Amino acid sequence: MDTMRDRFAPVMARLLDEDPRVAVVLAEIGKDAFKEVMRTHPDRVINVGIREQLLVGAGAGLALAGLRPVVHTFASFLVERPFEQIKLDFGHQGMGGVLVSAGASFDWPEGGFTHMAPGDVALLDTLDGWTVHVPGHPDEAETLLRHAVAAGDDTVYVRLSTQANAAPMPVDGARFLTVREGRGGVVVAVGPVLDQVLAATEGMDVTVLYATTVRPFDAEGLRRAVGGGVAADVVLVEPYLAGTSTAAANDALVDVPHRVLGLGVGRAELRRYGRVDEHVRAHGLDAGSLRGRIGGFLLPQPRPLP
Amino acid sequence: MTTTTEQTFTYADLPRLMGLMTGDEKHGPAATSTLDALWVLYDRVLRVTPARADDPGRDRFLLSKGHGPMAYYAVLAAKGFLPVDWLEGFGSYASPLGHHPDRVLVPGAEIGSGSLGHGLPLAVGTALGLRARGLTDPRVWVLVGDAELDEGSNHEAIAYAGPAGLERLHTLVIDNASASFARPGGIAARFEAAGWSAITVDGRDHEALYAAYTAPHPGRPHVVVARVEPK
Numbered sequence: 001m002d003t004m005r006d007r008f009a010p011v012m013a014r015l016l017d018e019d020p021r022v023a024v025v026l027a028e029i030g031k032d033a034f035k036e037v038m039r040t041h042p043d044r045v046i047n048v049g050i051r052e053q054l055l056v057g058a059g060a061g062l063a064l065a066g067l068r069p070v071v072h073t074f075a076s077f078l079v080e081r082p083f084e085q086i087k088l089d090f091g092h093q094g095m096g097g098v099l100v101s102a103g104a105s106f107d108w109p110e111g112g113f114t115h116m117a118p119g120d121v122a123l124l125d126t127l128d129g130w131t132v133h134v135p136g137h138p139d140e141a142e143t144l145l146r147h148a149v150a151a152g153d154d155t156v157y158v159r160l161s162t163q164a165n166a167a168p169m170p171v172d173g174a175r176f177l178t179v180r181e182g183r184g185g186v187v188v189a190v191g192p193v194l195d196q197v198l199a200a201t202e203g204m205d206v207t208v209l210y211a212t213t214v215r216p217f218d219a220e221g222l223r224r225a226v227g228g229g230v231a232a233d234v235v236l237v238e239p240y241l242a243g244t245s246t247a248a249a250n251d252a253l254v255d256v257p258h259r260v261l262g263l264g265v266g267r268a269e270l271r272r273y274g275r276v277d278e279h280v281r282a283h284g285l286d287a288g289s290l291r292g293r294i295g296g297f298l299l300p301q302p303r304p305l306p
Numbered sequence: 307m308t309t310t311t312e313q314t315f316t317y318a319d320l321p322r323l324m325g326l327m328t329g330d331e332k333h334g335p336a337a338t339s340t341l342d343a344l345w346v347l348y349d350r351v352l353r354v355t356p357a358r359a360d361d362p363g364r365d366r367f368l369l370s371k372g373h374g375p376m377a378y379y380a381v382l383a384a385k386g387f388l389p390v391d392w393l394e395g396f397g398s399y400a401s402p403l404g405h406h407p408d409r410v411l412v413p414g415a416e417i418g419s420g421s422l423g424h425g426l427p428l429a430v431g432t433a434l435g436l437r438a439r440g441l442t443d444p445r446v447w448v449l450v451g452d453a454e455l456d457e458g459s460n461h462e463a464i465a466y467a468g469p470a471g472l473e474r475l476h477t478l479v480i481d482n483a484s485a486s487f488a489r490p491g492g493i494a495a496r497f498e499a500a501g502w503s504a505i506t507v508d509g510r511d512h513e514a515l516y517a518a519y520t521a522p523h524p525g526r527p528h529v530v531v532a533r534v535e536p537k
């Protein structure tokens with residue numbers, strides 16, 4: 001299977017053809033895939049070199065000039081290194097744009113911690129107004145990239161990963177999808193963790209929601225799912241920092257006594273290289289570990305709603 | 307706003323306008339370091355007026371060094387971008403005029419600033435964006451301070467803009483020798499090393515400023531280093 005990132009340049013090539021407002025800004029990373037497009041749109045595909053503050057600042061400057069910038073590099077260099085540029089050059093200036101990252105939490109474990117960004121979504125969560133898409137399949141990535149670019153002057157983050165589910169889902173860029181229905185709790189699987197979550201909850205009486213747009217958080221979707229069960233117990237399984245959406249889930253259920261378990265990538269640095277599946281296991285996100293953690297939270301004390 | 311657009315202000319009015327903000331018509335060199343450079347730019351060079359504030363073809367001026375914006379507000383008021391009666395509330399809760407400008411609140415301000423090192427990258431993007439839209443006429447100006455050039459983000463922008471040949475991009479450096487670590491001539495030399503056209507002038511000499519602002523620089527971005535009294 002190709003990766004989400006393999007779809008990025010072809011999708012952008014079509015969007016550049018379709019919409020004269022669209023521009024792509026790169027900082028060396030990913031430029032080979034844009035070689036052709038750079039020839040057809042030399043003024044709207046811009047590589048600024050290995051300069052991430054300029055990458056984001058110039059992206060916002062393009063918006064000041066009336067364009068719709070799509071800014072791309074690894075998540076760590078896109079969100080973490082130039083974070084103040086995101087906060088001020090887009091947020092404070094009131095400019096719109098799309099940030100598209102690659103690398104995710106640990107897509108390249110051999111590369112070590114410098115190329116891991118489990119905290120990207122949590123960081124953006126400190127800012128107002130960002131839409132966050134976390135596709136779980138290359139087809140979904142294509143759909144969500146199109147949604148992101150078409151979203152007026154919104155600020156949108158699209159988190160691409162090499163981790164993916166086997167089959168795409170019909171995502172709409174807003175709502176959680178109900179994948180499985182049960183009464184013993186609700187498990188929200190975000191993006192690429194869906195296959196592991198479905199395997200982990202096989203045979204359990206739980207509802208599984210699939211989320212690829214996590215900001216804004218589909219509070220209504222979660223409330224509806226919780227309403228169909230016997231207890232307002234929610235497990236969030238996120239492919240980035242554990243607990244990133246716990247507050248959003250709590251806010252969604254503010255008028256219902258509830259419990260929330262936030263699973264995801266651990267905060268502690270592993271200082272390990274190796275393979276993606278080894279890191280998935282180390283963070284307890286493989287099907288076996290998830291089954292124990294989800295079951296341990298949901299099963300021992302099924303309580304009636306008050 | 308009608309009161310300002312109907313009135314004509316000159317350079318001689320600027321101390322009084324600044325006085326509405328500071329409570330004193332006498333200002334030290336720090337408060338006026340940008341005053342002459344800004345006045346000549348707005349009075350004789352920039353093709354932008356309040357009526358053209360949304361015109362895609364206008365020249366852009368980005369104040370990157372947002373600290374000490376009294377001279378900037380005074381020039382914007384003198385040129386009719388904002389009402390003179392706004393000046394007295396400077397810095398208060400109800401005023402749109404803060405100690406760092408906010409583009410959302412200040413008519414005529416292309417960017418908000420305060421955190422140093424943001425204006426030049428934004429100006430690079432603006433120049434790229436205008437070119438991509440086929441708007442080859444408007445010029446982009448950004449004002450930075452000499453100490454602001456300590457920020458590495460500026461050097462990302464300077465090193466890129468020269469080789470990229472962004473000839474519509476102009477940087478105005480107000481040099482009041484406020485950087486703690488600097489070498490004589492270092493500012494122009496760094497721009498020149500990146501392929502910029504560079505002129506250093508007396509930042510109080512209006513004719514010299516005008517000549518530097520309008521000097522041709524085909525195929526290259528242009529920097530004017532305006533030297534004023536040391537801070």
